[in-house]
Amino acid sequence: MTDSGTTSGAASTLVVGYSAKPEGRAALARAIRIARTNDAKVVVVHTSADDEVTDVQDLMESTGLQFDIHQAPDVLDPAEELIKVSESSPDALIVIGLRRRSPVGKLLLGSNAQRVLLDASCPVLAVKAEATAPS
Numbered sequence: 001m002t003d004s005g006t007t008s009g010a011a012s013t014l015v016v017g018y019s020a021k022p023e024g025r026a027a028l029a030r031a032i033r034i035a036r037t038n039d040a041k042v043v044v045v046h047t048s049a050d051d052e053v054t055d056v057q058d059l060m061e062s063t064g065l066q067f068d069i070h071q072a073p074d075v076l077d078p079a080e081e082l083i084k085v086s087e088s089s090p091d092a093l094i095v096i097g098l099r100r101r102s103p104v105g106k107l108l109l110g111s112n113a114q115r116v117l118l119d120a121s122c123p124v125l126a127v128k129a130e131a132t133a134p135s
Helices: 022-038 051-061 078-086 112-119
Strands: 013-018 043-047 066-071 092-096 124-128
Touching: 013 022, 013 078, 022 043, 022 051, 022 092, 022 124, 043 051, 043 078, 051 066, 078 092, 078 112, 092 112, 112 124
Parallel strands: 013 043, 013 092, 043 066, 092 124
Antiparallel strands: none
Protein backbone atom coordinates (compact mmCIF):
# COMPACT_ATOMS: atom_id res chain seq x y z
CA MET A 1 0.00 0.00 0.00
CA THR A 2 1.44 3.37 -0.93
CA ASP A 3 0.88 6.61 0.97
CA SER A 4 -1.77 7.66 -1.54
CA GLY A 5 -3.92 4.68 -0.60
CA THR A 6 -3.40 2.74 -3.82
CA THR A 7 -2.17 -0.79 -4.08
CA SER A 8 1.22 -1.45 -5.62
CA GLY A 9 -0.10 -4.45 -7.57
CA ALA A 10 -3.37 -2.90 -8.67
CA ALA A 11 -6.40 -5.05 -8.02
CA SER A 12 -9.02 -5.08 -10.75
CA THR A 13 -11.81 -5.94 -8.31
CA LEU A 14 -12.41 -4.38 -4.91
CA VAL A 15 -14.76 -6.41 -2.73
CA VAL A 16 -16.21 -4.17 -0.03
CA GLY A 17 -17.91 -5.29 3.16
CA TYR A 18 -20.65 -2.70 3.57
CA SER A 19 -23.10 -1.83 6.30
CA ALA A 20 -24.71 1.54 7.01
CA LYS A 21 -22.46 1.94 10.06
CA PRO A 22 -19.42 4.28 10.12
CA GLU A 23 -17.02 1.41 9.48
CA GLY A 24 -19.01 0.25 6.43
CA ARG A 25 -19.13 3.77 5.02
CA ALA A 26 -15.38 4.20 5.60
CA ALA A 27 -14.65 0.95 3.74
CA LEU A 28 -16.81 2.01 0.80
CA ALA A 29 -15.24 5.47 0.66
CA ARG A 30 -11.73 4.00 0.56
CA ALA A 31 -12.71 1.42 -2.07
CA ILE A 32 -14.15 4.18 -4.27
CA ARG A 33 -10.91 6.18 -4.01
CA ILE A 34 -8.79 3.14 -4.88
CA ALA A 35 -11.11 2.14 -7.75
CA ARG A 36 -10.88 5.62 -9.27
CA THR A 37 -7.09 5.50 -9.14
CA ASN A 38 -6.80 1.96 -10.51
CA ASP A 39 -9.84 1.87 -12.81
CA ALA A 40 -11.13 -1.11 -10.82
CA LYS A 41 -14.56 -2.62 -10.39
CA VAL A 42 -16.24 -2.35 -6.98
CA VAL A 43 -18.34 -5.23 -5.64
CA VAL A 44 -20.33 -4.15 -2.60
CA VAL A 45 -21.29 -7.06 -0.33
CA HIS A 46 -23.90 -5.89 2.14
CA THR A 47 -26.24 -6.97 4.89
CA SER A 48 -28.24 -3.73 4.83
CA ALA A 49 -31.95 -3.00 4.58
CA ASP A 50 -33.42 -2.31 1.13
CA ASP A 51 -33.67 1.46 1.62
CA GLU A 52 -29.97 1.61 2.55
CA VAL A 53 -29.10 -0.40 -0.56
CA THR A 54 -30.91 2.15 -2.71
CA ASP A 55 -28.67 4.85 -1.24
CA VAL A 56 -25.56 2.77 -2.02
CA GLN A 57 -26.85 2.10 -5.55
CA ASP A 58 -27.35 5.85 -6.10
CA LEU A 59 -23.90 6.64 -4.70
CA MET A 60 -22.18 4.03 -6.87
CA GLU A 61 -24.01 5.20 -10.00
CA SER A 62 -22.82 8.75 -9.32
CA THR A 63 -19.17 7.62 -9.25
CA GLY A 64 -19.14 6.41 -12.85
CA LEU A 65 -17.29 3.28 -11.71
CA GLN A 66 -18.14 -0.25 -12.76
CA PHE A 67 -19.86 -1.93 -9.81
CA ASP A 68 -22.07 -4.75 -8.57
CA ILE A 69 -24.08 -4.87 -5.37
CA HIS A 70 -24.34 -8.29 -3.77
CA GLN A 71 -26.71 -9.16 -0.91
CA ALA A 72 -25.10 -11.49 1.60
CA PRO A 73 -27.68 -14.28 1.97
CA ASP A 74 -26.66 -15.00 5.57
CA VAL A 75 -26.60 -11.76 7.54
CA LEU A 76 -25.02 -13.64 10.43
CA ASP A 77 -21.98 -14.64 8.35
CA PRO A 78 -20.97 -11.77 6.04
CA ALA A 79 -17.29 -12.78 6.31
CA GLU A 80 -17.96 -16.00 4.42
CA GLU A 81 -19.71 -14.09 1.64
CA LEU A 82 -16.87 -11.56 1.31
CA ILE A 83 -14.34 -14.37 1.00
CA LYS A 84 -16.52 -16.27 -1.50
CA VAL A 85 -17.07 -13.20 -3.70
CA SER A 86 -13.36 -12.31 -3.62
CA GLU A 87 -12.45 -15.78 -4.85
CA SER A 88 -14.30 -15.12 -8.14
CA SER A 89 -11.60 -12.63 -9.18
CA PRO A 90 -7.95 -13.68 -9.44
CA ASP A 91 -6.69 -10.25 -8.36
CA ALA A 92 -9.26 -9.10 -5.82
CA LEU A 93 -8.67 -6.88 -2.82
CA ILE A 94 -11.12 -7.05 0.10
CA VAL A 95 -11.82 -3.74 1.86
CA ILE A 96 -13.37 -3.92 5.32
CA GLY A 97 -14.07 -1.32 7.95
CA LEU A 98 -13.08 -1.54 11.58
CA ARG A 99 -14.82 0.31 14.35
CA ARG A 100 -12.92 2.16 17.01
CA ARG A 101 -12.60 0.22 20.23
CA SER A 102 -11.76 0.79 23.86
CA PRO A 103 -8.32 -0.30 25.11
CA VAL A 104 -9.82 -3.59 26.30
CA GLY A 105 -11.75 -4.02 23.04
CA LYS A 106 -8.53 -3.63 21.07
CA LEU A 107 -7.42 -7.02 22.31
CA LEU A 108 -10.02 -8.56 20.02
CA LEU A 109 -11.07 -7.66 16.50
CA GLY A 110 -14.67 -8.14 15.53
CA SER A 111 -15.24 -11.78 14.66
CA ASN A 112 -16.14 -10.99 11.03
CA ALA A 113 -13.06 -8.80 10.51
CA GLN A 114 -10.82 -11.37 12.15
CA ARG A 115 -12.22 -14.16 10.00
CA VAL A 116 -11.72 -12.19 6.77
CA LEU A 117 -8.17 -11.24 7.73
CA LEU A 118 -7.26 -14.81 8.61
CA ASP A 119 -9.15 -16.78 5.95
CA ALA A 120 -9.08 -14.67 2.77
CA SER A 121 -6.65 -15.84 0.11
CA CYS A 122 -6.33 -12.32 -1.33
CA PRO A 123 -5.03 -9.10 0.26
CA VAL A 124 -7.29 -7.39 2.79
CA LEU A 125 -7.33 -3.68 3.55
CA ALA A 126 -8.77 -2.82 6.97
CA VAL A 127 -9.97 0.79 7.20
CA LYS A 128 -10.70 2.60 10.46
CA ALA A 129 -14.10 4.24 10.67
CA GLU A 130 -14.00 7.98 10.14
CA ALA A 131 -16.59 10.68 10.56
CA THR A 132 -16.68 11.36 6.80
CA ALA A 133 -19.16 10.13 4.23
CA PRO A 134 -18.14 8.31 1.00
CA SER A 135 -16.97 10.60 -1.76
